[in-house]
Amino acid sequence: GRKFVLVKPFEGFPRAENVEIVEEVVPPLKDGEYLCRTVFQSVDPYQRVFPMEIGETIVGYQVAMIIDSKTPKFPIGKYIIGYYGWKTHHIYNETSISGLNLHPLLLPDEYEDISVQDFIGVMGIPGLSAYVGLFKICQPRPGETIVISAAAGAVGNLVGQMAKIQGCTVLGVVGSDHKGQWIKNVLGFDGYINYKEGNLPTELKELAPNGVDMYFDNVGGEISSQIIKQMTMFGRIAVCGGISTYNDVEDSKASTIQADIVRNSLKMIGFRIPDYEDEFLDIMKIIAPSVREGKLKAMATITKGFERTFQAFCAMLRGENIGKAIVQL
Numbered sequence: 001g002r003k004f005v006l007v008k009p010f011e012g013f014p015r016a017e018n019v020e021i022v023e024e025v026v027p028p029l030k031d032g033e034y035l036c037r038t039v040f041q042s043v044d045p046y047q048r049v050f051p052m053e054i055g056e057t058i059v060g061y062q063v064a065m066i067i068d069s070k071t072p073k074f075p076i077g078k079y080i081i082g083y084y085g086w087k088t089h090h091i092y093n094e095t096s097i098s099g100l101n102l103h104p105l106l107l108p109d110e111y112e113d114i115s116v117q118d119f120i121g122v123m124g125i126p127g128l129s130a131y132v133g134l135f136k137i138c139q140p141r142p143g144e145t146i147v148i149s150a151a152a153g154a155v156g157n158l159v160g161q162m163a164k165i166q167g168c169t170v171l172g173v174v175g176s177d178h179k180g181q182w183i184k185n186v187l188g189f190d191g192y193i194n195y196k197e198g199n200l201p202t203e204l205k206e207l208a209p210n211g212v213d214m215y216f217d218n219v220g221g222e223i224s225s226q227i228i229k230q231m232t233m234f235g236r237i238a239v240c241g242g243i244s245t246y247n248d249v250e251d252s253k254a255s256t257i258q259a260d261i262v263r264n265s266l267k268m269i270g271f272r273i274p275d276y277e278d279e280f281l282d283i284m285k286i287i288a289p290s291v292r293e294g295k296l297k298a299m300a301t302i303t304k305g306f307e308r309t310f311q312a313f314c315a316m317l318r319g320e321n322i323g324k325a326i327v328q329l
């Protein structure tokens with residue numbers, strides 16, 4: 001097998017010298033163990049800021065096939081969602097917990113008709129994140145307006161599609177007109193703002209003249225401060241992530257938003273998907289029919305080849321992905 005290890009801590013935007021591919025011998029299985037081979041590897045923003053030691057495998061989750069097994073609980077030929085990092089092969093035992101504090105999840109047979117690739121995206125962590133942030137925190141009502149940042153990305157595009165199904169007015173903030181046209185014309189968003197070219201406060205005022213009821217925050221920083229200034233009374237903010245500052249060398253000096261939060265009695269709640277592990281299977285059950293009916297489109301940007309995982313990771317941080325950034329082995 002092969003794995004990516006951290007050889008130099010990230011500082012600023014990731015560079016090739018930060019990681020190295022290392023060969024690894026896969027030992028014979030002991031009783032209770034099973035061997036997984038990665039089929040799709042996820043590259044994600046949090047990998048940039050996750051605490052990792054030198055020599056450690058880069059953290060990450062994947063869809064993997066069980067190719068050898070000494071436990072009836074995890075039979076050969078089945079798929080799991082693993083959380084074992086950027087590796088081609090991994091041995092788990094029945095009770096393993098990974099670096100992300102999550103148990104490997106055996107994909108239930110009832111989803112055999114859904115592409116296994118989707119368990120990296122709409123049926124996996126991005127879908128769960130979109131669902132938790134939108135329904136448990138924002139609690140959308142028909143006719144309300146939601147703004148989503150990083151709206152053409154893995155989580156953001158799904159939040160928008162789910163909010164459209166709920167009858168909301170959905171606006172996305174994106175880094176290019178190409179992405180904006182995609183979320184509008186293909187996914188049915190009501191509008192978009194290109195934060196690199198446009199004037200966010202002015203355009204948002206035009207698109208949401210009555211204000212923003214919900215904000216799904218993927219980016220933090222200045223973009224979020226500008227959106228939060230235009231929220232309605234009792235607005236809700238789901239804080240999913242803050243990618244705009246992940247590559248900063250110093251702590252960012254984003255303007256403070258506390259006054260805006262107090263002024264309108266807003267509710268701003270962060271969430272971590274590992275805390276919802278017990279609900280994964282229930283939420284998958286809720287999402288699956290929309291995936292089968294094609295109401296939720298599962299878009300992905302796929303890079304082929306394990307050795308190109310790091311390139312795919314950097315491309316995602318630069319915003320080159322539409323939908324979920326995935327590496328196919």
Ligand code: NDP
Pocket residue numbers: 044045046125126129150151152153154155156173174175176179218219223239240241242243244245271272273274316317318319320321323324325
């Ligand atoms: P995406 O697929 O959205 O990829 C990242 C996107 O971020 C890029 O495509 C880019 O799009 C945008 N971006 C990059 N740099 C900046 C910047 N400086 N300012 C604004 N946007 C930027 O990733 P995910 O959907 O996987 O993740 C989105 C967010 O959700 C991240 O913050 C991540 O950490 C978080 N997350 C949190 C989870 C949780 O448990 N809370 C679980 C999963 C994700 P563009 O071209 O539009 O700039």
